[in-house]
Amino acid sequence: xxxxxxxxxxxxxxxxxxxxxxxxxxxxxxxxxxxxxxxxxxxxxxxxxxxxxxxxxxxxxxxxxxxxxxxxxxxxxxxxxxxxxxxxxxxxxxxxxxxxxxxxxxxxxxxxxxxxxxxxxxxxxxxxxxxxxxxxxxxxxxxxxxxxx
Amino acid sequence: xxxxxxxxxxxxxxxxxxxxxxxxxxxxxxxxxxxxxxxxxxxxxxxxxxxxxxxxxxxxxxxxxxxxxxxxxxxxxxxxxxxxxxxxxxxxxxxxxxxxxxxxxxxxxxxxxxxxxxxxxxxxxxxxxxxx
Numbered sequence: 001x002x003x004x005x006x007x008x009x010x011x012x013x014x015x016x017x018x019x020x021x022x023x024x025x026x027x028x029x030x031x032x033x034x035x036x037x038x039x040x041x042x043x044x045x046x047x048x049x050x051x052x053x054x055x056x057x058x059x060x061x062x063x064x065x066x067x068x069x070x071x072x073x074x075x076x077x078x079x080x081x082x083x084x085x086x087x088x089x090x091x092x093x094x095x096x097x098x099x100x101x102x103x104x105x106x107x108x109x110x111x112x113x114x115x116x117x118x119x120x121x122x123x124x125x126x127x128x129x130x131x132x133x134x135x136x137x138x139x140x141x142x143x144x145x146x147x148x149x
Numbered sequence: 150x151x152x153x154x155x156x157x158x159x160x161x162x163x164x165x166x167x168x169x170x171x172x173x174x175x176x177x178x179x180x181x182x183x184x185x186x187x188x189x190x191x192x193x194x195x196x197x198x199x200x201x202x203x204x205x206x207x208x209x210x211x212x213x214x215x216x217x218x219x220x221x222x223x224x225x226x227x228x229x230x231x232x233x234x235x236x237x238x239x240x241x242x243x244x245x246x247x248x249x250x251x252x253x254x255x256x257x258x259x260x261x262x263x264x265x266x267x268x269x270x271x272x273x274x275x276x277x278x279x280x281x
Contacts, residue, residue, distance in 0.1 A: 018187075018188050018189035018192075019189050021187050021188055021189050022185060022187060022189065025185075025187075025219075039249075040249075040253075043219075043249075043250045043253065046219060047219075047221050047253075047254070050187050050188075050219075050221040051221055051222055054187065054188040054221065054222075054223060057188065058188065107226075108191075108195065108226035108227065108229065108230040109222075109223075109226055110222045110223075110225040110226040110229060110258070111222075112222040112225055112258060113222050115222075115257075116221065116222050116254075116257070119257055
């Protein structure tokens, strides 16, 4: 995979609390606005960010306190979103990414988080180390206006 | 007039930071999320809906999405969980007021196979009342 980041960096760090999921979505959507995205592209970004941050809150920190870092960069017509936590980490990333696989059926997790991130972005990379934390990197291409229908 | 009354109620409940409005019509429980249905709001929607379902006399569920423009996989979990609750008593689920954003999620998750969508409440209620 090519260099997974661009320039014009914005970093936000926030507490791993469920009420910040909406905040993170808004920040990412506002950042993406500079590339003139369509409403659908904005919705894609909001959904992908929501899934990544929710995973960090529920699984990374298991509902306990912690800090989530979201780094936004851009290159040409691509937005790069990096969401990382220093939580428990994922032992088997490939298994975690299987659609409908969930470790928390008790919380009614649908197991579709990674599937949604994959579906709504153009590239997804997950790196994790047990006991150290997880980083999710996503690239979303924003169709330049002159090429749009 | 009916709609204005409902809109006022929605405003009031939102002001109280309530993320869902539940309303019983016969044997149908109408569940109307008021805020973006993510993990944060899912907990409240689940708790409130389950309270109403457990009170009894509820057979079918109708999810009214007309007040929200965002839902993620947490919403899928909420719908599936409530579906399982009514399934064993012969209940069905339906939805209405689905906008573009929510539609993407429902389509991708395959939920339409168990939850048919209707343009408005009245037609959804009619479909749920019909014997199958």
